[in-house]
Amino acid sequence: MKIKIFSLILGLGFIATACDKYLEEEMVSKAGYDYYSTEKGISDGLNAAYSQLKEFYGHERGMTMTELGTDEYMNGADGSHKFFNYYTTDLNPFASFANELWTQFYLGINICNTVIDNMPKVKFVSSATQEIRMGEAYYMRAFYYFTLLRQYGSIPLKLNGTTAPEREFKRAPVAEIYEQIISDLNIAVSKLPATQSNYGRATKGAADHLLALVYLTRASAEVDIRGAQPGDLDSAIVHSEAIINSGKYALEADYSSIFNFYMSNKADNPNSKEVIFSVQNSLDPLLRGSGNRCHLYFLMEYDTKPGMLRDIANGRPWKRLMPTDYTIDNYNRKIDSRFIRNLRWRIIATMQPQFRKKEMVHLNLRLEILLFI
Known part of the structure; x- marks a missing residue:
């Protein structure tokens, strides 16, 4: 009996010790908003802003929300989100894809806002690099807002980083959001270079392309709600011609080469000149997540x-x-x-x-x- 009692007490002692160690928390990272006060913090923040793109365009969510319900595609046999094609009552604010896109892209917007807020306070080694990073932040913010605007219509328009919990948000008029997107992209066009050493970062061509699309979209339908201006179509032409005349892009001689998945990051097979902006993925298992599906x-x-x-x-x-x-x-x-x-x-x-x-x-x-x- 004594042996059993002793064993029980000893066992409880081990459990108590294990619990103490389990509950002992250790701070492994102290990165906070003050991290954005350095050049590295700004660069890392922008990398995080880009990473949100993979969560949409590399997954079923992106294909479902951009292809189903259009003239070009209908749902296939499988999948649990066919209601995006049929517009049934299942297409509501509680649909997982609708919630996830909202959350992910507003996270990207908040990162861009925080970078933009802190950029003027940071001293970069190169002022030219600082201008480029600012252009990237404005481009990415416009990209996220334009995508959300086309999916949800009137949405909250936040232009500063969130540093404390917020619970009340008001939807901004669609026309106001279009004006902000255009303003952001004009800044991006003025600051971004024609090419970047890191393939996949925003360029002047990417900003011109998105700006042309924004002008074209604003002028295409619901012009009163969208706040269309008489010169929108002319502006779309101007920015489209800027891409064509830049000399940085060209049509592939063989159309099928556009779909060569192995073009990227190969010295003997450079990236397609038809690509203006693309979402990047990695073969590194620590960085690729679930990859591009x-x-x-x-x-x-x-x-x-x-x-x-x-x-x-x-x-x-x-x-x-x-x-x-x-x-x-x-x-x-x-x-x-x-x-x-x-x-x-x-x-x-x-x-x-x-x-x-x-x-x-x-x-x-x-x-x-x-x-x-």
């Missing part, structure tokens, strides 16, 4: 067909989106090479020798579209 959402369920087995070359078929007849019929299949290069309409058999003897396994075109960009 967008190309998987356009795939069909080929691996259930006779002679087919899922493989790396043909991709993982998550079949979230499917092109409409309108999209397919817009191609002149006799003279438009984009039909073959945009749409996957045949797949080589991946199993059983009797199937491999045939050159291709042809499936129904309506179901077999794999990728359209």
